[in-house]
Amino acid sequence: MDERDSVGVSIRSISKRYGSTEALKDITLNIEPGEFMSLLGPSGSGKTTLLGALGGFVMPSSGSVWVGDQDMTYMPPHKRNIGIVFQSYALFPHMSVGENVAFPLRARRLPKSTWPERVKQALAMVELDGYQDRGVSQLSGGQRQRVALARAIVFEPRLILMDEPLSALDKQLRETMQIELRRLHRKLGATVVYVTHDQREALTMSDRVAILKDGELVQIGAPETLHNNPKDSFVASFIGDSTLLPVTRIDEHTVQLGTHTLRSAKPIAPHAELLLAIQTEKLLIDDGLHEPGINRLPCRVVEAVYQGDSLRLFLELEDGTSISMRQPSHHTALQKIPPLGERLSVVLHPEDTIIVPRAGCAPPATNVA
Amino acid sequence: MKATAINNNYPHVSHRDASLGYRRREHVLMLLLMSPAVLVVFVLLLIPLGWLIGQSFYADGFSLEHYQRIFTEGIYWNTFWVTFRISFIVTLLALLMGYPIAYAASILPRRWSMLVLALVILPFWTSVLVRAYAWLILLQRSGVVNESLLGVGLIDAPLALVHNELGTIIATVHILLPFMVLPLYATMQKIPSDLIQAGASLGGTPLHVFMRVFFPLSLSGVLAGMTLVFVLCLGFYITPELVGGGRTVMASMLVSRNIQLYSDWGAASAVSVVLLICVLAIFYVVSRLVPLEKILGAK
Numbered sequence: 001m002d003e004r005d006s007v008g009v010s011i012r013s014i015s016k017r018y019g020s021t022e023a024l025k026d027i028t029l030n031i032e033p034g035e036f037m038s039l040l041g042p043s044g045s046g047k048t049t050l051l052g053a054l055g056g057f058v059m060p061s062s063g064s065v066w067v068g069d070q071d072m073t074y075m076p077p078h079k080r081n082i083g084i085v086f087q088s089y090a091l092f093p094h095m096s097v098g099e100n101v102a103f104p105l106r107a108r109r110l111p112k113s114t115w116p117e118r119v120k121q122a123l124a125m126v127e128l129d130g131y132q133d134r135g136v137s138q139l140s141g142g143q144r145q146r147v148a149l150a151r152a153i154v155f156e157p158r159l160i161l162m163d164e165p166l167s168a169l170d171k172q173l174r175e176t177m178q179i180e181l182r183r184l185h186r187k188l189g190a191t192v193v194y195v196t197h198d199q200r201e202a203l204t205m206s207d208r209v210a211i212l213k214d215g216e217l218v219q220i221g222a223p224e225t226l227h228n229n230p231k232d233s234f235v236a237s238f239i240g241d242s243t244l245l246p247v248t249r250i251d252e253h254t255v256q257l258g259t260h261t262l263r264s265a266k267p268i269a270p271h272a273e274l275l276l277a278i279q280t281e282k283l284l285i286d287d288g289l290h291e292p293g294i295n296r297l298p299c300r301v302v303e304a305v306y307q308g309d310s311l312r313l314f315l316e317l318e319d320g321t322s323i324s325m326r327q328p329s330h331h332t333a334l335q336k337i338p339p340l341g342e343r344l345s346v347v348l349h350p351e352d353t354i355i356v357p358r359a360g361c362a363p364p365a366t367n368v369a
Numbered sequence: 370m371k372a373t374a375i376n377n378n379y380p381h382v383s384h385r386d387a388s389l390g391y392r393r394r395e396h397v398l399m400l401l402l403m404s405p406a407v408l409v410v411f412v413l414l415l416i417p418l419g420w421l422i423g424q425s426f427y428a429d430g431f432s433l434e435h436y437q438r439i440f441t442e443g444i445y446w447n448t449f450w451v452t453f454r455i456s457f458i459v460t461l462l463a464l465l466m467g468y469p470i471a472y473a474a475s476i477l478p479r480r481w482s483m484l485v486l487a488l489v490i491l492p493f494w495t496s497v498l499v500r501a502y503a504w505l506i507l508l509q510r511s512g513v514v515n516e517s518l519l520g521v522g523l524i525d526a527p528l529a530l531v532h533n534e535l536g537t538i539i540a541t542v543h544i545l546l547p548f549m550v551l552p553l554y555a556t557m558q559k560i561p562s563d564l565i566q567a568g569a570s571l572g573g574t575p576l577h578v579f580m581r582v583f584f585p586l587s588l589s590g591v592l593a594g595m596t597l598v599f600v601l602c603l604g605f606y607i608t609p610e611l612v613g614g615g616r617t618v619m620a621s622m623l624v625s626r627n628i629q630l631y632s633d634w635g636a637a638s639a640v641s642v643v644l645l646i647c648v649l650a651i652f653y654v655v656s657r658l659v660p661l662e663k664i665l666g667a668k
Contacts, residue, residue, distance in 0.1 A: 057569075076569070077570050078569045078571075078572050078573055078577075083571075084566075084567065086563050086566070086567055088563045090561065090563040092567075092581075094585045103568070103581070104572050104573075107568075107571055107572040107577050107581075108572050151571065152570075152571070
């Protein structure tokens, strides 16, 4: 399959109500052909409901779902030709691996003689060729995951949906599978919509990430955009590892944090409640070699936790506010770290000084006074 | 894992002995607590059963006379044949009627499924005797069923619906239906809805998904329900006695006649023992296919 065959998805102001609760609130989202799009959000954010609307298991209360130039809003699931990988894998326990993968071929009444070759190809894609006759219960979690994947791609769908497919795997396997899924996505060229609550996973794999919260689309963008330009404090706290501190705006590029004045390279719009989002990896220990324009924060080391790949320092600013930072654990960096209780100063580059409005807070126009 | 490995390497480690002693004391305590129940089972079940088996071999001393009669006389053969045939038909009909009911209950929203199940179970709480008489009234020559069919013009003369095998089958199916529906429902309810959704997403029409996924996964429930209904039907008494009108003789009726008419406890016991062996044989065969706990609804 090549790029031409993949298909775009257009979700047009979809809402879904269950009784009095709104699971989805007027969501509009366009997914490019061949794109790897993640739906990221905490549980209850509506990401699985949205996936259900794409798969045909959830009838939206209003709005429509288009795949390519086809309105699929009310099309039954079996006519949609969308491959779905379920969180539970949903492998048929009474069938062998080969029968599971052949299920879509049988359902489509394709000639039986073509099955073995296609099953073989699909299993080869996930590196499980030769497992055709195994029972599902004989497989490990990771292998089941791959079989579910092979089953979802064997009929060459132009759109593949994945509902937290890696959440049941251990960390190491999950990371291997993330890379493998990316590779598979490139090879298939199909459009992928991927649901996850793991921000790191979303950032690792996706071309773009859509962040959902309480049934609303909060922000959509490339991983880097979300990381460096979060729209509000929800995105800032959800993406990456950050500390949020209340600040007051002085002018377009300056805010006040306690007794300190910080400069931000990005213009700051006036807002009732502004927060500084400090990502742990953006803080550096001041060794006196940094440029003069950089933000400096004097503080005290409260705790240092060695985490193998990095060292996490818990710091206290002069007014008692706690922040934390992460240092790489190589020798040069470790040597710069002062003992507990020692005073030092950390620096934050204006480019890394991210000021966000508090999520769900009133817009500035109402706060003229 | 690691802890066991260490324990196996050092069996003399003292805390192991202590825990062993503790466990032994606990076992003794559990046995003591269970003893009233064990005693009840022993007194009320095992002793009478032993006595029953003893009786079946007794006719002025040890004798195989009763068994000889069962296996040689036509009336016995005939009765067992009728009993098995009726049980088989009842089981099939209960399956045909029970499967859709259990299926509906398993896919409906919880509130509705509870209603469906309640409707199945509710008659279960009224006396078998009352229900048998109810069927007699409904199915008799001038009963509601015959009158309605005559009124609509579907038949010209009343059908013989009771006092025969047909009546026995109708009433028995009704009474045994819950024993089909409940194990079926228990099995169906455990089929993950993910599998059905997956089947649909992979291109299976609802019928295809039902035939290839849902039905095969419900088979253990089918087997459980069929076994329960069949076994219960083999020994069914009140309903066939009343609704069958004495003309359809089932094995249990043979037992009662041997006692009531001939006071022949030995012959009655022998019939019971043969029935019991049939039931155990069925359970044995089925338990090779499905775990017994599943059939009895423990799992």
